[in-house]
Amino acid sequence: MDKRNDDLPLKEAIEGGTHTPRQHDSAHKHVAGTADYTDDMMEPIGTLHACLGLSTIACGRILSVDLDPVRTAPGVVGVLTADDVPGLNDVSPTGKGDEPIFPRDRVDFHGQPLFAVVAETRGAARKAAKLAKIDYAEETPVIDVLDAGEDPRLVTDGMTLSRGDSEAAIEGAANRLSGTMRIGGQDHFYLEGQIAFAIPGEDRDMTVWSSTQHPSEVQHMVAQALDVPSNAVTIQVRRMGGAFGGKETQGNLFAVVTAIAARRFRRAVKIRPDRDDDMIATGKRHDFLCDYEVGFDETGRIEGVDFTYVARCGYSADLSGPVTDRALFHCDNAYYYPAVTAVSAPLFTNTVSNTAFRGFGGPQGLVGGERVIEEIAYALGKDTLEVRRANFYGETGSGRDVTPYYQTVEDNILDRITDELEASSDYQARRAEIVEFNRTSRVIKRGIALTPVKFGISFTATHFNQAGALVHVYTDGSVHLNHGGTEMGQGLNTKVAQVVAETFQIDLDHVKITATTTGKVPNTSATAASSGADLNGMAAQAAAETIRQRLMDFASDFYEVPEHQIEFLPNVVRIGNQRVAFAELVQEAYVARVQLSATGFYKTPKIHWDRDAGKGRPFFYFAYGASCSEVAIDTLTGEYHVERTDILHDCGHSLNPALDRGQIEGGFVQGMGWLTTEELWWDDKGRLRTHAPSTYKIPLASDRPKIFNVTLADWSKNREATVRRSKAVGEPPFMLAVSVFEAISHAVASVADYRECPRLDAPATPERVLMAVERLKASARETTENEASHVQS
Missing domain, CATH: 3.30.365.10 (Aldehyde oxidase/xanthine dehydrogenase, molybdopterin binding domain)
Incomplete structure (x- = not known):
């Protein structure tokens, strides 16, 4: 069949492929104020608004609760307490059951949500929430890790990394020193605060628009709170106005509250806390107390080092286990320790449960390691850079290339x-x-x-290192892309779209990314650990490559040309000695009943971890x-x-x-x-x-x-x-x-x-x-x- 078309324009490269600087796909909308966030959505007639009622003490038993003044306040439709949760009264991400939606008999931190007011307007809900009359038997709170005493309570198990005999190495070193450093926490201070918007569907279906980094976890939390299967709950995320880890688990509560209220009142419900309430009631970066002891020689080279990282974790585990683990993973930063012991202690305190924050404990661990370098430099009268160089990891095979957790540094x-x-x-x-x-x-x-x-x-957590994607190619050659990552301003969608555009060799403006939804890509991992592009880019690439291969198989058969003579060029496919526009080939493939939709999946290879052994x-x-x-x-x-x-x-x-x-x-x-x-x-x-x-x-x-x-x-x-x-x-x-x-x-x-x-x-x-x-x-x-x-x- 002669389909020669040598008049097709042939560009040198597509517009917007990978490795090229392209602006964020929503940058112009951010500047113009036209980017739609959850609070910008058009509200259905009858939308209700919720507000959390917060505790006024940090620790104690709840003796009595009088919510009648709240219920009778102007505009109030109802009040939700623990008794109104249809299913499981818990939003703990680790499943420990230590983070109730609403507590029943005690308060564990100042600002803990105790109930939710649902009213016709946000203003009415906020005013009514302050009318609750609650009596407490107040107890002495543990606020700081130094208040915890000699036998502190842990929110979860700590971890120990150990290689070599650090005690003996420190004892035998020519120089020794020890010290303690406080490393402060941090509020996420995202531009868009926590927010959720739930709309009930038929039967027991529920759709929630949530500002979350982890749609699948929110789906799971809503489903278990409503006592429905996950397939009855759909979570949607178009974009977030910043997150930084603060929306990995902390959005669970807000989504669940709106879903419970929407189920009960059969109306759409939104919750958007005031900035003060948001900062008081949501977790932050963990602050640490780092104790260290180090032995070193006259050149500043470390011979042995001990670290203990004690973290203020708050009243529940949340992600404190893996956060404090990662602090230990990065106590070495760029430095080889011949002998090392590093211990974490995630302590319970009567403060808000701390959570993920950019770096996930790694920055705190790194700062502790850098303090040791600084101490050595001043003790020896050297430039800190000189001491840093003396302790750098060496090349692979140098004997100075193994981390405290026994991973070889192969790409130094x-x-x-x-x-x-x-x-x-x-x-x-x-x-x-x-x-x-x-x-x-x-x-x-x-x-x-x-x-x-x-x-x-x-x-x-090895099982989180996976991602899925969904790619459709329409008959006009345009591409629809959906993946499990979430866009929080970092440009993930743009990067993944660039990968797909390059795979098909089409201009970037032919690829449209739609809102992240659990209804298209299931069982997603959080967009966290810096892995958004790594995971979702590979998954989207796999989906696009599947469709591209189908197009090549079709072209080879339809044009009677060997596959090795088919090449995807910028917006054109060279088939033998002919050039066919990408959109034209797609149309021909559709007529021939070629599937133009595919899912993609990726899991990170090579990784493994044995936490109990501290190796992997x-x-x-x-x-x-x-x-x-x-x-x-x-x-x-x-x-x-x-x-x-x-x-x-x-x-x-x-x-x-x-x-x-x-x-x-x-x-x-x-x-x-x-x-x-x-x-x-x-x-x-x-x-x-x-x-x-x-x-x-x-x-x-x-x-x-x-x-x-x-x-x-x-x-x-x-x-x-x-x-x-x-x-x-x-x-x-x-x-x-x-x-x-x-x-x-x-x-x-x-x-x-x-x-x-x-x-x-x-x-x-x-x-x-x-x-x-x-x-x-x-x-x-x-x-x-x-x-x-x-x-x-």
């Missing part, structure tokens, strides 16, 4: 990343100039630090990066500014350099906020006092580095067979901000001539910086007086 590029950034940032010359400046500057002190990042990529390969690969930051502090006030930051980061063969650069910049600034200004504070009654923008300080635009240079390591290609040899970029850049924290410490140390580690706790607020400056000044005076006394004697 630490030396190259660090060398290139040290040169491009002019680190050595700037450091020498800063030291000289600090000698004569009485008030303003400057500091500089260059810190590396090595971050493992994969869910440590929990990570598919590592992502690397390094940052160099310079700061200036005012020693009279403790205030500081970030003068300059240079970053070199490894994204593998980047799927989309523009989006990856945005993730690096955003992650760095968010990490900087965690380590400098974002302070969570509970009073002795267990009340969170930093529960609004007026009391909780996230970085402003003016807080960003005055000079901010971000470069991708474009020479890097992932050694593992990831999607287009790319690497994850969601979480690793967050930890690049450690360079700011370390630079502040370097500036503070100058007041004592760099002879003492400032031992700053995180966040390094101006108050903490000022107190550290005064402490080191006093220490320096005492040292000088002792030296003078010694000379006189």
